[in-house]
Structures are given as C-alpha cells and as structure tokens.
Amino acid sequence: xxxxxxxxxxxxxxxxxxxxxxxGAAYLARQRKGDVKDFVVARVLEAPAGRSxxxxxxxxxxxxxxxxxxxxxxxxxxxxNREVLAHIITIERxxxxxxxxxxxxxxxxxxxxxxxxxxxxxxxxxxxxxxSSTRAxxxxxxxxxxxxxxxxxxTVEHNSLGPLTAKAWLRYLTxxxxxxxxxxxxxxxxxxVPERAAS
Numbered sequence: 001x002x003x004x005x006x007x008x009x010x011x012x013x014x015x016x017x018x019x020x021x022x023x024g025a026a027y028l029a030r031q032r033k034g035d036v037k038d039f040v041v042a043r044v045l046e047a048p049a050g051r052s053x054x055x056x057x058x059x060x061x062x063x064x065x066x067x068x069x070x071x072x073x074x075x076x077x078x079x080x081n082r083e084v085l086a087h088i089i090t091i092e093r094x095x096x097x098x099x100x101x102x103x104x105x106x107x108x109x110x111x112x113x114x115x116x117x118x119x120x121x122x123x124x125x126x127x128x129x130x131x132s133s134t135r136a137x138x139x140x141x142x143x144x145x146x147x148x149x150x151x152x153x154x155t156v157e158h159n160s161l162g163p164l165t166a167k168a169w170l171r172y173l174t175x176x177x178x179x180x181x182x183x184x185x186x187x188x189x190x191x192x193v194p195e196r197a198a199s
Contacts, residue, residue, distance in 0.1 A: 041161055041168070049167035054146035057170045058139050064174050065135035068181050072131055075184035077124040084184055085127040088177045090117040092134050095173045098156045099141045102166040103148060108156060135177070142170055 049057070068088075075081040093116035101108045118130055145166055155163035164172065 037162070041164070045161070045168040045171050046165060049165070049171040052167065054142055054149065054167070054170075057167060057174075058142040058146065061135065061139050061142060061170065061174055064178055065132070065139070068135060068177055069128070069132050071181045071184050072128045074186050075124075076186050078185070081184050082122075082124055082127055084180055085124075085131055086118055086120075086122075088180050089127070089130055089134050090114065091176055091180075092138055092173055095169055096134075096138055096141055098158070098164075099138075099145070099166055099169055101156045102150050102154055102169070103141070103144055104150075110157065110159065112159070138170070138173060145170075 052060070072085060075085075090113050094111075094113040097106070097111070097116070098108075100106050118127065122130065150166055152165070155165055156169065158164050158169070158172070161172070
C-alpha cells in the first residue's frame, strides 16, 4: 500500500532528476511546503555536502569552475548567453554574502539576489572574466571556512530553501552554476551594429 508521503515524493524525485539538483530543490521549495521541501533539501544539499570537508568542497568548486570557464569561453556573444553569465554571477555573489554571515564577518540581512547583479553594460569578455574571479572568490571563502569552520548546527537562510549550513550553500552554488551554464550556446555571434548617421 502506498502512503500519501510516498505519493508526494515520487514527483519530487522526478523533478530533481529532470531539471538538476539545485534547480530541482529551488523549484520544489517554491511549489511545496513543509516535510517534502525539508526532505529534498536534506537529501540533495545537506547530506551530500555534509559528507565532504571544506577542502573537498574547495577542490570541487575549482574543478567545476574550470568547466564553467570552458563553457563560457565556447559560448557565443549573444544577449541570451550574456544573460546566463550575469545570472550565474549574481547568484554566486549573493551566496558569497550568505557565506560571510556563516563566517561571522557580517550580520544576516535577508536581501535579494538582484542587488548583486553585474552592470548590464559589461561585454561578454568582461562577464567571462568576472565569472572566473567570482568563482575564485567562492573558493577563497571555502578555504576561510576550512580555517575557521562554523559549528555544524550554524545555518544561514536561503530565501526559498530555508536554513542551510555553509557546506550546503557551497553545494548549492556549485550545482546552480553548473546547471545554468548548460544553457550557454555556441554558434553565430550577435554584435550590436552602429546606427548610420542620417544623411
């Protein structure tokens, strides 16, 4: 006999498998409440991250950052690709701020991610560079967490997912960037064409 909880968990697991770990968890956080959301966050973020050391997580972030940079380098200069890079940078900077809360470097403020968005005027090359330097900043924060680890029960709120440990935040940022970067496309580049002066 299938329990009502099991019936709820089947679409939950399918959603996570279909759209990716971080996006699946974020989607479910918005769509479902209570036990199911807590179950997903525990299974796809907290449990896997909790089995890793901060050194492991820093190495994982570096490796993922290399793949991320490669995808960005192969991506064409199009508005859609620039939007993907800007979004990844935005979420990673926002997450860095929450990690600084876990480190005790600043008080918690429930701000929104758009405050961390890079300027819309940045070129594709500038966004590629900013993407790499932003990921390097996350790796450095992870090394600081290794040197000054918070207590295991210290959490910092994610606006949609709820309280996350620093390790879960690091897994979330790794998975989010990896998933979003899969939307980058190569091919014909789109450059703005200067308008001709009126004759």
